[in-house]
Amino acid sequence: MSTSGRGLHGQVLDSLGPAITAGEYPPGSVLRTDELAQSFDVSRSVMREAVRVLESMHLVESRRRVGVTVRPTNEWNVYDPQVIRWRLAGADRPRQLRSLTVLRSALEPVAAGLAAKHATAEQCAELTECALGMVAHSRGHQLEGYLFHDIAFHRVILNASGNEMFARLGDVVAEVLAGRTHHEVMFEDPLPAAVTLHVQVAEAVRAGDAARAEELTRQITVGALEELDILAP
Amino acid sequence: MSTSGRGLHGQVLDSLGPAITAGEYPPGSVLRTDELAQSFDVSRSVMREAVRVLESMHLVESRRRVGVTVRPTNEWNVYDPQVIRWRLAGADRPRQLRSLTVLRSALEPVAAGLAAKHATAEQCAELTECALGMVAHSRGHQLEGYLFHDIAFHRVILNASGNEMFARLGDVVAEVLAGRTHHEVMFEDPLPAAVTLHVQVAEAVRAGDAARAEELTRQITVGALEELDILAP
DNA sequence: TGTGATGAATAAGTCTGACTTTTTAAGAGT
DNA sequence: ACTCTTAAAAAGTCAGACTTATTCATCACA
Structure with missing residues (x-):
């Protein structure tokens, strides 16, 4: 599941990364490489590699004679999938989920419009397949099956948009959808209206109707926003 | 300017990162840490740290008995500001600029709508100030001055949206605007229509008119798309 | 009293060499 | 032709010594 575990430095990151993003070491905190190496019981070289990775995510800054300083939240590379995963696993998961859902609501409609223009026949087929899968799992508490096809659906849309930046958001969307199903709302079957909309989107893309x-x-993303009470009255 | 230069491993990254993103080492290529360390004339520890950073960007994968393999392009962390900078500096700058402009066209309108709801009085003041600065530099080949205010304008919008994910795109938008002014189109003064639109956006935000x-x-982003011939006829 | 230079302490940065572990490929034996 | 053993290759890990930049405190001088 997790990207890391790949070597000792990865294990350190699995522990230290979430600790930082969770605010266990608040911005401005100063860590020392040697102390960290001791407390994690690894060599300094391993700890240095871990710190380098955190530094490349702009989570910390390393300066001579000072130590490793945790940077302010607004400087973090919040688009780094690893950072997203760490934050979604932490306490401010709800806030994170809202930010990402707003992002989705901006991107996915445009991506769908582009997909209608650029999607290959194969992608159209995948799309309808996903939509049918969603319909098939929309009743009787088959939430996991529904989620699976929902994620696949949105991933195909993003890929079919032909835009690299959109395509790479597939993982983020997957995390958001999974988070919603597993921890937030959605204990009941999905709304029939939402399911219908997905089928209609598949049709529109196949027909090449970008505007539709x-x-x-x-409308799908508006529904997602409403579920999180984001839309002001 | 560049984030790196911070230590030896940063210098290595400044050289190796662009080489990889430019396709000098195509996906599938296998590098050996020891050889790289030799060719860059640094110790293995330094080279290992550099490789760790590249690995965290999903540019390469390091496996025992095999070496450091360059990953396929579609697995790269293309939202990493460092990766964006490397790619914008390389040969496929035009393609990159198009991808990012499409991204902008999806995000900024929504961000502006949110800004109209959430902007503080101070942010509104900044916004009008930026817009006025753009007007002041819109004639007589004062492109640098215009660019400066243009960047500031969009940065304020993104920050005022109140959404963390939008806010962190300020740097990306800055790169896109700078790239457009310095290397692509825009050798003449900006179109008066574009300048006017910025002033009107500032007014709309101050008035709290989200839809407007x-x-x-x-309309601004449509103009940006047209400049790059992205919109199909 | 304030200010600038000096120097010592500190923590990151760098290098080296030896050793371990995993993975792949070759080769031996059936 | 197939499996098992073995050897080689490259990354991974560790420990220790050394270098360098930065900060802070002290002290001399204006």
Whole structure:
């Protein structure tokens, strides 16, 4: 599941990364490489590699004679999938989920519009397949099966947009959808309206109707926003 | 300017990172840490730290008995500001600029709409100040001055949206705007229509008119897309 | 009293060499 | 042709010595 575990430095990151993003070491905190190496019972070289990775994520800054300083939250590389995963695993998961859902609501409609123009025949087929899978699992508490096809659906849309930046958000969307199913709302079957919308988006993309695909996807994301009470009254 | 230069491993990254993103080592290529350390004339520890950073960006994968393998392009962390900078500095700058401009066109209108709801009085003041600065530098080949205020304007919008994910795109937008001014189109003064739109967005945000701010910003981004011939006829 | 230079302490940075572990590929034996 | 053993290759890990930049405190001088 986790990217790390790959070597000792990865294990250190699995522990230290979430600790930092959770605010266990608040911004401004100063850590010392040697102390960390001792407390994790690894060599300094391993700890240095871990610190380098955290530094590349802009989570910390390493300065001579000072130590390793935790940077302010607003400087973190919040698009780094690893950082996203760490934060979603922590206490401010709800806030994180809201930020990402707003992001989705901006991106996915545009991506769907582009997908309607660029999708290959194969991608259209995948899309309808996913939509049918969603329909098949929409009743009777088959939440996991539904989630699986939901994630696949949105991933195909993003890939079919033909835009590299959109395509790479597939993992993020997957995390958001999974988080919603597993921890937040959605204990009941999904709303029939939402399921229908997905089927209609698949149709619109297949028909090459960009405007319609965009509008329908916008309705899907509005639903997602409402579920999190994000829309102001 | 560059984040690196911070230590030996940073210098190695400044050289190796762009080489990889430029395709000098195509995906699938296998590098050996020891050889790299020799060719860069640094110790293995330093080279290992550099490789760890590249690994955290998903640019390479390090496996025992095999070496350091360059990953396929579609697995790279393309939202990493460092990766973006490396790619913008390379040969596929135009393609990169298009991807990012499409991304902007999806995000900024929504961000502007949110800004209209959430912007503080201070942010509104900054915004009008930026807009006025753009007007002041819109004629007579004062492109650098115009760019400066343009970047500041969009940064304020993104920050004022109140959404962390939007806010962190300020640097990306800055790179795109700078790239456009310095290397692509825009050798003449900016179009008067574009300047006017920025002023109107500032007004709409101050007035709290979300729908209008969003629509006006959408017109701005449509202009940016047209400049790059992205919109199909 | 304030200010600038000096120097010592500190923690990161760097290098080296020896050793371990995992993984792949070759070769021996059936 | 197939499996098991073995050897080689490259990353991974560790320990220790040394270097360098930065900060802070002290002290001399204006």
